[in-house]
Amino acid sequence: MLDVRxxxxxxxxGHQALFGVDLHVHRGERVALLGPNGAGKTTLVLxxxxxxxxxxxxxxxxxxxxxxxxxxxxxxxxxxIFQDPDDQLFMPTVRDDVAFGPANLGLRGDALDTxxxxxxxxxxxxxxxxxxxxxxxxxxRRRVAVATVLAMEPEILIMDEPSSNLDPASRRELADIVRxxxxxxxxxxxxxxxxxxxCERSVILSDGVIAGDGRTREVLADADLLxxxxxxxxxxxxxx
Amino acid sequence: MGAGHGHTLHYHGHxxxxxxxxxxxxxxxxxxxxxxxxxxxxAFWPYAAHLTALVxxxxxxxxxxxxxxxxxxxxxxxxxxxxxxxxxxxxxxxxVGPFEVSAPGLVAAWxxxxxxxxxxxxxxLAAATTEARDLVAGFERLRLPQPLVQIMSFMLRxxxxxxxxxxxxxxxxxxxxxxxxSIRQWPVLGHTLGALFIRSYERGERVHLAMLSRGYAGRLPxxxxxxxxxxxxxxxxxxxxxxxxxxxxxxxxAR
Numbered sequence: 001m002l003d004v005r006x007x008x009x010x011x012x013x014g015h016q017a018l019f020g021v022d023l024h025v026h027r028g029e030r031v032a033l034l035g036p037n038g039a040g041k042t043t044l045v046l047x048x049x050x051x052x053x054x055x056x057x058x059x060x061x062x063x064x065x066x067x068x069x070x071x072x073x074x075x076x077x078x079x080x081i082f083q084d085p086d087d088q089l090f091m092p093t094v095r096d097d098v099a100f101g102p103a104n105l106g107l108r109g110d111a112l113d114t115x116x117x118x119x120x121x122x123x124x125x126x127x128x129x130x131x132x133x134x135x136x137x138x139x140x141r142r143r144v145a146v147a148t149v150l151a152m153e154p155e156i157l158i159m160d161e162p163s164s165n166l167d168p169a170s171r172r173e174l175a176d177i178v179r180x181x182x183x184x185x186x187x188x189x190x191x192x193x194x195x196x197x198x199c200e201r202s203v204i205l206s207d208g209v210i211a212g213d214g215r216t217r218e219v220l221a222d223a224d225l226l227x228x229x230x231x232x233x234x235x236x237x238x239x240x
Numbered sequence: 241m242g243a244g245h246g247h248t249l250h251y252h253g254h255x256x257x258x259x260x261x262x263x264x265x266x267x268x269x270x271x272x273x274x275x276x277x278x279x280x281x282x283a284f285w286p287y288a289a290h291l292t293a294l295v296x297x298x299x300x301x302x303x304x305x306x307x308x309x310x311x312x313x314x315x316x317x318x319x320x321x322x323x324x325x326x327x328x329x330x331x332x333x334x335x336v337g338p339f340e341v342s343a344p345g346l347v348a349a350w351x352x353x354x355x356x357x358x359x360x361x362x363x364x365l366a367a368a369t370t371e372a373r374d375l376v377a378g379f380e381r382l383r384l385p386q387p388l389v390q391i392m393s394f395m396l397r398x399x400x401x402x403x404x405x406x407x408x409x410x411x412x413x414x415x416x417x418x419x420x421x422s423i424r425q426w427p428v429l430g431h432t433l434g435a436l437f438i439r440s441y442e443r444g445e446r447v448h449l450a451m452l453s454r455g456y457a458g459r460l461p462x463x464x465x466x467x468x469x470x471x472x473x474x475x476x477x478x479x480x481x482x483x484x485x486x487x488x489x490x491x492x493x494a495r
Contacts, residue, residue, distance in 0.1 A: 046449070049453050051449055051452055051453065072455055072457075075452070075453055075454065075455045076455065078453075079453075079454075080450075080453045082446065082449070082450050082453075084446065086401050086443070087443060087446040087447050087449075087450050088447075088450045089397075090394060090397050090398070090447050090450075090451070091393070091397065091460075092372070092373035092376070092393060092396055092397060093373065096461075099461060100451075100454055100456075100460070100461060101454035101455060103461030104454060104455030104456060104457065104461065105455055132373075132397075133397070134397070134400045134401065148454065149454070152454060152455070
């Protein structure tokens with residue numbers, strides 16, 4: 001499904017963010033990509049749909065390698081939900097915003113309307129279709145941001161810090177939505193309880209390399225594995 | 241959070257004018273203003289006719305006259321300028337009350353005031369009856385170049401986000417005991433604006449990345465192409481039509 005081999009990348013200023021990342025995600029899996037701030041998580045994510053071009057190594061999605069010639073198809077297959085919904089939602093209404101992706105894929109008319117409505121129903125925001133995004137609450141905007149990507153019917157959904165800034169109820173609602181989706185998910189986070197709640201498997205990214213990979217429950221129970229990349233369960237939590 | 245509907249100038253309603261497609265209103269507004277500007281300034285009656293037609297349109301739109309009236313404050317600087325013109329202009333003088341003023345200046349001031357006021361009222365009517373996003377869609381329909389349409393649409397979307405950011409920065413600044421009391425505090429305000437600029441710039445980059453991720457290739461998908469029927473063009477054409485007739489009649493009579 002998603003296959004990353006030997007991926008290395010340095011920013012133009014010389015700062016090297018990734019030092020040979022190998023990652024394989026199977027169809028239908030929900031995988032948490034864990035790492036502290038500055039571990040290279042966002043840099044890795046921006047390679048998965050070709051926003052950044054690999055310095056070395058390859059990324060391929062369902063057998064299609066990410067190159068400049070097939071960016072349109074790659075971006076249809078890989079849907080990224082960015083951390084700040086205000087970065088993602090920029091059109092005057094929710095409807096226009098959810099339609100933005102599929103319209104770029106060439107959908108028009110009824111097919112587009114159906115796609116937009118279906119995506120909004122999946123996140124329970126269909127009643128807000130004609131509202132401007134800036135009149136919605138933060139949790140609602142996050143859900144609309146999810147819909148903007150679902151409308152493109154991606155093969156893999158990548159969520160960058162999906163739980164950040166959400167209150168407990170919004171957090172649970174988003175978890176319910178993610179669980180109900182029939183799609184491969186890569187969730188980038190340092191919210192370890194959320195990873196445990198939603199993802200069978202966790203991968204730890206530390207200093208630009210994969211430092212751990214296994215069942216979330218086992219990864220989170222391994223204190224040594226967590227300590228090196230400065231990951232910690234919140235106070236009072238233990239995984240058994 | 242702003243008002244539930246569009247922008248601050250918008251007055252929610254369902255009149256015939258509210259229902260007209262935005263591009264019809266834009267065209268009508270431009271034609272009306274051109275007709276008013278072309279009307280010879282020596283006669284008063286054409287302006288009375290323009291004003292009557294315009295007030296009629298405002299009544300049809302059911303936007304209260306007081307709503308338009310209070311928003312006409314924007315014209316004040318022009319009014320002040322118009323009032324000064326007769327005193328500073330040269331030419332033969334006439335007596336107006338205790339003052340000796342320039343006769344051509346008086347005519348120029350009258351023309352500025354009358355044309356300006358009509359233009360402001362017409363613009364306010366268009367703004368009050370059109371939601372901001374429809375206005376952008378209207379400009380798109382009128383083939384305004386895509387980059388300009390996109391700039392307007394982004395401005396519409398992010399004004400509140402940037403204003404919110406600025407107010408959070410202000411609150412955070414004031415929470416640390418800052419008060420802008422004298423010119424010596426201006427550098428702090430300058431830094432605030434600088435930081436806001438950089439943040440907005442960076443947000444622009446993140447928005448662009450998010451757009452690229454969803455397949456953006458230089459064109460925004462159309463914001464609901466709304467076509468106008470010939471009936472709607474006819475309704476929209478009434479006001480500029482009357483204005484053009486008045487202007488033509490005034491030109492003929494002035495000969």
